[in-house]
Amino acid sequence: MAVPSCLVLGVGIEPGTPLAHLEEAVDALGLTGVDVVATIETRAAEPAVLALAAGRTLRTYPAAALDTVDVPTPSAVVRRLTGTGSVAEAAALLAARELGGGELVTPKQRGRGVTVAVAR
Template sequence: MGVEPGTPVEYLLEAVGGLEYDAVATIDRRLGEPSVAAVAEGRKLLAYGTADLDAVDVPNPSAVVRRLTGTGSVAEAAAILAARELGGAGELVVEKQRGRMVTVALAR
């Protein structure tokens, strides 16, 4: 997931509401966000640096995200990396979906 700084937990919960997930993955600079910690509670929390995220080929890169973070993808790239790290194929099941101040994706 990608979140803007200060994203309310309600926005993030709304964005992941219908998704079933075992882990939460994001860019390393968002680990301190309370909304990320709340959504990850009871799940594995993984974080990746800009270079690792930017090395992942994703279907929906964003010039805006690249300008703000230095990588073309946070949500899709983090989902793919987390799935691989946890023994999956690293295939997107749900491409990035934009919510209020948040973007989420799901991979297996």
Template structure:
């Protein structure tokens, strides 16, 4: 089971998110995970179509130890990590929880992978 963690700036087009996902060269992913405030973001909803979408409040994301927290993300969202932390939390729910691809940046997005 592969989890894709997503951090996204509001209004970022699906094409930018898809480009970042494609750069990961994943064979596939089962779950899209992000911060609760992005649960209705159109690009996230579109990417998650046909998959499980898991969202977490900033306070829960902030409990996850990640390799590359961001002071800017913390200032904007209340947590030092969205993509990495969300991926790890969703993977933990399914018996995993190992970050296999740390966050990768794209145009207005970050993506990370956990299993």
């Protein structure tokens, strides 16, 4: 199976985190382009997520779906807060799988109030 060139950015974000903090974390990844932004359903209306996803596809998933994804760095804290052990990595992988891929390119990276991960 050919790996699609589409890049998916998985985002975990604390409520109220400013867009600047999310952009810092994304910029640190050194990506040349992101086609899809993916996150947990409960963060779909976060202003920073919506701003980052503008002009891109936004995919959201319930915690139960994210919790079925095997990820390299699950978090007990994230599980306690959201009901799943992973948001950024799991969301990126789920969206990439829907697009015919499913390879984690960059495991979760922490920023100020955010985590980001990349899959394709």
